[in-house]
Every structure is written in structure tokens, then in C-alpha cells.
Amino acid sequence: MKIVNDMVDIVIDEYIEKSTYEYLIKKINNEGTLQFSLIDPDPLRQSPIKAAKMAKYAEDAGTDAILIGGSTVFDQNFVDKTIQTIKSKVKVPIIIFPGGISNISQYADALFFMSLLNSSDPYSIVGQQALASYTIKSFNLEYISMAYLIIEPGGSAGWIGNAKLLPRKKPKLTAAYALAAEMFGFKIIYLEAGSGGERIPTEHIKTCSSVLNIPIIAGGGVDNKEDARSFVEAGADIIVMGTFIENHILKDNGNSLKEIIDEIKNTGKTHKKNYLIK
Numbered sequence: 717m718k719i720v721n722d723m724v725d726i727v728i729d730e731y732i733e734k735s736t737y738e739y740l741i742k743k744i745n746n747e748g749t750l751q752f753s754l755i756d757p758d759p760l761r762q763s764p765i766k767a768a769k770m771a772k773y774a775e776d777a778g779t780d781a782i783l784i785g786g787s788t789v790f791d792q793n794f795v796d797k798t799i800q801t802i803k804s805k806v807k808v809p810i811i812i813f814p815g816g817i818s819n820i821s822q823y824a825d826a827l828f829f830m831s832l833l834n835s836s837d838p839y840s841i842v843g844q845q846a847l848a849s850y851t852i853k854s855f856n857l858e859y860i861s862m863a864y865l866i867i868e869p870g871g872s873a874g875w876i877g878n879a880k881l882l883p884r885k886k887p888k889l890t891a892a893y894a895l896a897a898e899m900f901g902f903k904i905i906y907l908e909a910g911s912g913g914e915r916i917p918t919e920h921i922k923t924c925s926s927v928l929n930i931p932i933i934a935g936g937g938v939d940n941k942e943d944a945r946s947f948v949e950a951g952a953d954i955i956v957m958g959t960f961i962e963n964h965i966l967k968d969n970g971n972s973l974k975e976i977i978d979e980i981k982n983t984g985k986t987h988k989k990n991y992l993i994k
């Protein structure tokens with residue numbers, strides 16, 4: 717067992733030596749669909765120690781990266797502490813999925829430099845990003861450009877970001893925004909309908925997947941094997957789960973998460989891609 721663990725460490729270290737972006741692309745190309753675990757760095761939800769415990773269970777269950785982010789509470793120090801404590805416990809990359817400028821931390825492995833492309837407010841499209849750019853550069857933090865698209869009903873993220881929500885019945889509109897994002901040079905697309913709410917209709921993932929040459933992340937409301945499988949089969953390359961982890965992981969030591977991740981990996985291994993590293 718020790719030898720197996722050492723080999724896993726070596727494989728992970730090899731990935732980490734390069735950029736986190738390369739790690740993601742190679743892993744999708746070699747293994748198929750990935751699963752990311754989202755933890756909200758919110759003092760009202762959990763301490764950094766508890767967050768690290770959650771991350772460790774997620775890693776043991778087979779998660780491919782820890783995402784740190786949330787829409788509502790912004791406290792730079794708390795984000796730093798949460799990331800540092802998680803980092804002391806897990807080897808998978810820690811990527812910031814920022815809800816705002818104060819979600820940036822120099823201790824993460826990378827940051828999704830994201831633009832809410834279907835916002836009606838320029839501040840969410842490029843304003844916050846301009847204000848954050850010098851900080852990111854001074855931290856020497858890896859940034860992965862990502863277009864964020866929010867579909868109805870949108871949840872807190874949609875409300876806070878003033879999203880002009882993409883209609884559930886119009887997957888072609890979502891795909892048009894996604895394709896425009898790829899043409900602009902974004903490296904990844906993130907589709908969701910809001911945290912803890914209704915999932916996006918799989919037709920949106922399918923339509924995007926049929927036109928894009930960059931990875932698709934899908935999240936929001938995934939809380940069972942069937943949902944996860946339907947996202948994989950529609951063409952999602954990475955599935956994000958947050959609320960499910962928050963509600964279950966400390967109660968069952970990650971066992972129910974492992975069942976869903978196993979389903980993602982088993983279905984996902986027939987969905988390997990051939991993405992270019994851009």
C-alpha cells in the first residue's frame with residue numbers, strides 16, 4: 717500500500733511541477749472527466765481546520781482539485797488561512813474560484829481569472845478583473861482565463877453578478893456565448909444555474925460541447941450519481957460539487973462523495989479528449 721501511495725505522490729508531484737492548467741488539460745486528456753470539490757471560505761460555515769478536514773476527505777474520495785470560493789462573504793485573511801490550512805493537508809491543486817476581489821490569495825496554486833460574460837454589468841465582465849490584475853501579478857499567481865456563464869435561475873451568483881440569465885430553453889444562446897468566449901481566447905468555460913439549486917439542462921452542456929475546443933466545467937445542484945452521469949454523458953469535462961460536500965462529507969467521512977466520484981470516473985473514462993495546451 718505504501719508503494720502505491722508513493723506512486724500516487726510521484727504522479728501528483730509531476731503534475732504540480734508544471735502549471736495547474738497543464739495538469740488539468742493532461743488529466744482530462746488522459747483520464748476523462750474530472751471532479752472538483754468546492755469549499756466556501758466563509759467563517760459562518762466552517763473554520764480553516766474544518767475546511768482542511770473536508771478537503772482531505774474529498775482528496776481521499778478521489779477529487780482532482782479543491783476549489784475555493786463563494787458569493788457572499790469576503791474576508792481576505794480568512795481566505796488566506798483557509799487555503800494555507802488546506803494546503804498543509806492535501807496534495808491536489810487548490811484553485812480559487814473567486815466571488816470577488818478579496819477572494820484572491822497568494823497561497824493558492826492557481827486562480828480562475830473569470831469573467832461573467834452574460835452579466836449586464838461591465839464591473840462583473842472586466843471591472844473587478846482590472847482592479848485585481850496588479851495584485852495577481854504581484855503574487856505571481858497562476859491565472860487561468862475562464863468564461864463564466866449563468867443560466868436560469870442563477871442563484872446568488874446570478875443575482876450578485878447582475879447576470880442577464882441565459883434561458884433554460886435556449887441552449888444555442890449559451891453555446892453562442894461559449895463559442896464567443898473561446899474565440900476571445902478564454903481557456904475554459906464554466907456553466908451553472910446557481911449553487912444548491914436547479915441543475916442546468918444537459919442540452920446546454922451538449923450544445924456547447926458540440927462546438928467548443930476548450931474544456932467545459934459544469935456545476936450547481938449535483939448531488940447524486942445520476943445527475944453526475946448525465947453531466948458526463950452530455951460532455952462536461954469537469955464536474956463541480958459544493959453544497960453536497962458541505963452537507964455530507966464530515967458526516968460520512970467522504971463515503972457518499974466517493975460513490976459519486978467513482979460514477980464520474982467510470983462514465984468519464986470513455987470521454988477522454990484531445991485538448992491542446994494553449
Ligand code: 1GP
Pocket residue numbers: 754873908910911912913934935936937938956957958959960
Ligand atoms: C457553485 O457550481 C458550484 O458555483 C457548485 O454548486 O453548491 O450546488 O454543488 P453546488
